Amino acid sequence: DAMVIQNPRYQVTQFGKPVTLSCSQTLNHNVMYWYQQKSSQAPKLLFHYYDKDFNNEADTPDNFQSRRPNTSFCFLDIRSPGLGDAAMYLCATSKGSVFLNSYEQYFGPGTRLTVT
């Protein structure tokens, strides 16, 4: 059963045209992460939510925004995609509870974004 679901799996957008990627989870995890992974590079953390608490990485461009309307869903909005934003976008979740000692991250299958 899918635990972290990302839609769409492939997204093509035009330069400058806003695009939204979605992530949903059935694990009831507290923490949701968005990563950007460019070809042959390591994943780079863009931001994460601990419940509703939003945490933005210092070097994440303002062009990237995120929303988490409830525990299950998280969205990545790219307001004006540039050619350099073409990448795989990975969503991940973790329990995030210190007491349960559960830090393992569960990744979704990713959305591959192409900018034309």
Place this chain on the structure above:
Amino acid sequence: ELKVEQNPLFLSMQEGKNYTIYCNYSTTSDRLYWYRQDPGKSLESLFVLLSNGAVKQEGRLMASLDTKARLSTLHITAAVHDLSATYFCAVDKSKDMRFGAGTRLTVKP
């Protein structure tokens, strides 16, 4: 700033051989992770190491953590072709996740 260095970046090995991948990080961390990624696929969690001296094993892979040396190792025993993939270590400091550059492992018959 939290930095993670992984080596080697490329590793070609023969089936049946042993090898170790190294992961160094720059500051004290909360947790260390190892992931596997197949081409065009997402990341699969292999190990989460929480404390100094932690050792975890799954099949032909064994990971260890030395927090004093700020070093983690991923040891591969008697490699098989199915282990061919890219392996990432990542370090978590107050949920600031930083990944190493990855080790692209190719196991040849």
